[in-house]
Amino acid sequence: MLQKDNSGKRQMTMLLQLLDGQQLNKKELELMFNVSPRTIQNDIAQIKQVLEECISQRYDLLLGSSNLIYSLTDRFQVQLRKSGEGGQYFVKENITKLSSFGNLLSANESFAILKILLESRALSNDEMFGLIDSIFQIGDNNEYLKNSILNERFHYKGVPDSPLLEILGMINDAIEQQLEISFDYTKNFVTHHFKKLPEQLYFQDLYFYMVSDHHTSQDDRDLTNLNKFRVNNMKNIQLHGKRRKLDYNNRFQAGILRNNTGVWGYFGKPITLSIEFYYDPVYVLDRFPGAKIISQHFDDDRQQVVSRIDIPTNDGYGVKMWLLMQSDQLKILSPKSVRDYVIQSARNMLNYYSEDLEKK
Structure with missing residues (x-):
């Protein structure tokens, strides 16, 4: 039990608990700190004032809308849920998210990105769901977003059977460092081993492609002459230390x-x-x-x-x-x-x- 007159330490303890996502019972606070109900109310009022000033000072000019300021206050401010003896104090969202709120995706932006991602079918189920969950974390109005794609997420079937993100990262490293890459590639039930200098990755019509020549070259039916490869068909990929300079004027665009x-x-x-x-x-x-x-x-x-x-x-x-x-x-x-x-x-x-x- 803290000393009754140590108001600063008491308020700091309550603030840290709230920021940690805890729900504080009003009656339990009175017993824990050996103070009156009025004192707890005053402490909460002080904490709410500090948080409100933080929100107002940082976002008044940025947002310029009383409705948005109200939304921020509602989400990041201390609230009281009346239940039992005196109710519970809580903060809807972790206040640490406030520092990056200006960089969050809006609900409309997140909605558009999620719809495009699901339509692409570009990633395996596990990787797509992980990416969607990441967008939920940086997007506004998470519950609305989750509900808006419930059916599409449930029925989602990614085109790749296996994870692609690590492979895409490896190829991207090869492109950045201008390194050759070797791999086995299967097309029309025939497998061939290639060693290519990748120029770029791009996505179109269900698939990620690795390109090793400019777009005015030919797509050849002869497997050995290919220079555009579906990434999900590339196996046993290895990077090689030999650096080769790309012809910038004839690069793939x-x-x-x-x-x-x-x-x-x-x-x-x-x-x-x-x-x-x-x-x-x-x-x-x-x-x-x-x-x-x-x-x-x-x-x-x-x-x-x-x-x-x-x-x-x-x-x-x-x-x-x-x-x-x-x-x-x-x-x-x-x-x-x-x-x-x-x-x-x-x-x-x-x-x-x-x-x-x-x-x-």
């Missing part, structure tokens, strides 16, 4: 590849793809940020607007897949090589169905 190839980031020779699009052109413009509408006219036969669109892209397999997915919504004007590819693919598909019809 993920932003260009993403803008020019839409959903699938396949390498290829740069081209300008000209098409007539028979639907809302926003579906092309959103997919390819560099695309431009050259002209538009109303087609009387189709009874719809037709847009002539030029797209800066490449002749890689990803763009060809996208074109085939559009079905009868577009016609390729040029280049002839891409037009011929799509026409031949359509004929092949028709032949598959024709064979079935002939058997009936």
